[in-house]
Amino acid sequence: MPNFYEQVYAVVRRIPPGKVTSYGRIAYMLARPHAARAVGYALNNLKDQHDEKYANIPWQRVINREGRISTVNREHGAHKQAELLRAEGVEVDEELRIDLDKYLWSGLNLLELDDILSGNSSSEF
DNA sequence: TTGTTGACCCAAG
């Protein structure tokens, strides 16, 4: 059973290009409806991992529940995230807002979730 | 075993 970080990364990797989701939704998918902060913590940790293993995780597709990029600028910053999303065809306005009605990822279905949580998914890296 | 810290969320006002 992967630890919480790995579970978060596994879900984030499944967000298709041009779609976004929120920290809270990811937490909910992982059967921890109130662990949104921990999801953000996991992604923050991701930034410090320069391992190839973590190189292709589309962290830019994770935003907050308001459809806003809430990244406090550190190295990459909110602007970088906006650029990455625009490059995928997601419209991001000057206020760093995204139209969730258009770009929200519907999420994993229950069968896929079960695969991840039970650890016998073939796509578990 | 605490206490602290975050790329969060929710309800009230």
Place this chain on the structure above:
DNA sequence: TCTTGGGCCAACA
């Protein structure tokens, strides 16, 4: 819409 206050969770010292 915006601001507050409270809560929740995982990692770390």
